[in-house]
Amino acid sequence: MRISIIILSFLICTGLAGHAQNKSNTDAAALHKAQDYLTEIIVHDIFSPPVASRIYLYPHLAAYETLVAAGVNKSASFYGRLPAFPAIPKIKESIDPVIASLEAFRITGRQFLFSEERFSDSMQVLIQAQLKARKAEKLLNASLQAGKQVADSILQWASKDRYKETRAIRRYQLKKTPGSWLPTPPGYIAAIEPHWKQIRCLTLDSAAVFRPKAATEFAVEPGTLFHKEALEVYTVCTSLTDEQKAIAAFWDCNPFHITMQGHLNFATKKISPGGHWMQIAGLVSRMKSESISQASKAYALTAIAIFDAFISCWEEKYNSQLIRPESYINSHIDESWRPLLQTPPFPEYPSGHSVVSGAAATVLTKLYGDNFAFVDDTERPYGLPDRSFSSFHKASEEAAISRLYGGIHYRPAIVNGLEQGRKVGDQVVKKLGPFGF
Known part of the structure; x- marks a missing residue:
């Protein structure tokens, strides 16, 4: 009889634990859906990669801080850990923390988007569905107010991160010295975000703190190091394997891809490099069936790493202002050559995807471990097959080398960019580690 009671108690307890876990998973699913909505609008509105990193950052910090203030997320607030971060009071009213966090995400996110009503409408539908599922109608007003x-x-x-100030600075002036960046075909788009280094850093002491070693000295004579680096791009890209082409396409992440059909030009919309890594953070959180507080922490820390990585990378891009392979090869090796990927509209050194991937992979490795295998389905909506990775660092290395296969970066921008990104990621871990990891 006693054994039966013990077994019955065990079954009841495990059943309750399973129910709690399922509810927790449902809560996190709502945040994952919110992240998907945000990515959808960022892609639709065609934001540049640096600006997209800013749009991801603030809604996820708002959701995270709401959960902390409600006592659901036991991790510490970012108050006192990020520059001038506000002290968020503890929420004393009876609220539904999931509804509150989604509302904070909605209100914050819509302020940075062009299609703000479309995003807001999607989020309100999500909130209403959660409200019904959670039977939290009596807590609705208090929850929305808390969010x-x-x-x-x-x-x-x-509003004080200096973004608005950078909108008012005079337009970028092309340098006329040999080896300087020039706009590239087919759009010949003007330089994107030349003043991004002035945006407020979150964990970096300055935008230049992890500036990589100087790019190779520009030269046009055959046999010089720079000419060899350009020749490598040309040689690799003229004999790509199917696998190398697949790698380049998977990590393209170019929101600015212009398709030309006769006299008609239109943009093919794609996810940004930062957006790709935010999706990886989400898919890993789903794999681990994390709670909403765990998922929110992963999103917030990844967003911080990506945000600082873009500031660090863009500081050097407009410091060196290096010519792209397409411009150099057309002038000094083969005037008819075109890269596999479309050259983005900003200077070459270092590789942005390499820096961002190195930073995000470092943070995700700290969160989930060094040999965390996963299948990346981020590019599935864009018609590309999934790719499998044995670790986050392996994924970052593939993302980095994809820029050589794509013909848009020399090797030093890739190697040094990846190292720079890992330093940024290490700084995020160092600065926020005692509290967030």
């Missing part, structure tokens, strides 16, 4: 209060604090803090 709004956190969002207002985050938006006030965001």
Whole structure:
């Protein structure tokens, strides 16, 4: 009889634990859906990669801080850990923390988007579905108000990151010295975000703190190091394997891809490099069936790493202002050559995808371990097959080398960019590690 009671108690307890876990998974699913909505609008509105990193950052910080203030997320607030970050008061009213965090995400996210109503409408449908599923109608007003209060604090803090000031700076002037960056075909788009280094860093002491070693000295004579680096790009790209082409396509992540058909030009919309890594953070969180507080932490820390990585990378891009392989090869090796990928509209050194991938992979490795295998389905909506990786660092290395296969970067931009990104990621871990990891 006693054994039966013990077994019955065990079954009841494990059943309750399973129910709690399922509910926790459902809560996290709502945040994952919110992330998907945000990515959808960022792609639709065609934001540049640096600007996209900013749009990911603030809504996820708002959701995270709401969960912390509600006592659901036991991790510490970012108050005192990020520059001038606001002190978010503890939420004392009876609320539904999931509804509150989604509302904070909605209010914050819509402020940075062109299609703000489309995003807001999708989020409100999500909130209503959660409200019904959680039977939290009586807590609706208090929950929405709590989310709004956190969002207002985050938006006030965001307004002082110097983004608006960079909109008012005079336009970028092309340098006329040999080896300097020039706009590239087919769009010959002007330089993107030349003043991004002025955006407020989060964990870096300055935008230049992890500036990579200087790019190779420009030269046009055959046999010089720079000419050899350009020749490598040309040689590799003229004999690509199917696998190398697949790698280049998978990590293209170019929101600015221009398709030309006769006299008609239109953009093919794609996810940004930062967006790709935010999706990886989400898919790994799903794999581990994490709670909403765990998922929110993963998103927030990954977003911080990506945000600082773009500032660090862009500081050097407009410091060196190096010519792209397409421009150099057309002038000094083969005037008819075109890269596999479309050259992005900003200077070459270092590789942005390499820096961002190195930073994100370092943070995700700290969160989930060094040999965390996963299948990346991020590019499935864009018609590309999934790719499998044995670790985050392996994925970052593939993302980096894809830029050589794509013909848009010399090797030093890839190697040094990846190292730079890992230093940024290490700094995020060092600065936030005692609290967030």
